[in-house]
Amino acid sequence: MILASSAGSSGIVMILWIVILFAFMYFLMIRPQQKETKKKNAMMESLAVGDTVLTTSGFYGVVIDISDDDTIIVEFGNNKNCRIPMQKAAISAVEKPEDAVAKTDDTADKTDKKDEKKK
Numbered sequence: 001m002i003l004a005s006s007a008g009s010s011g012i013v014m015i016l017w018i019v020i021l022f023a024f025m026y027f028l029m030i031r032p033q034q035k036e037t038k039k040k041n042a043m044m045e046s047l048a049v050g051d052t053v054l055t056t057s058g059f060y061g062v063v064i065d066i067s068d069d070d071t072i073i074v075e076f077g078n079n080k081n082c083r084i085p086m087q088k089a090a091i092s093a094v095e096k097p098e099d100a101v102a103k104t105d106d107t108a109d110k111t112d113k114k115d116e117k118k119k
Contacts, residue, residue: 049063072085
């Protein structure tokens, strides 16, 4: 009788540990991956002509045309003849033109303040 009750509680403890392990795996592995996927999908949806992109191979370029849902045409460098069609999945980062202007304005303000402090 005593052995039967301890075996039953041992099974419950084992099931509890398995549930805790799966919860731990969910919060440390699955959930962050889902957040990253949603963030990347939102970035791809907001992609527009004129955006500066960074490819997964490390090249910076400007989006010239969005052909269909999966393919875009990117212009690399100052050479207007270097236009390459590529998949959207090959883009790792997008910078909007208005974001670039805001960053340069912030940088200019910081350098002006540093110059004023030096005087």
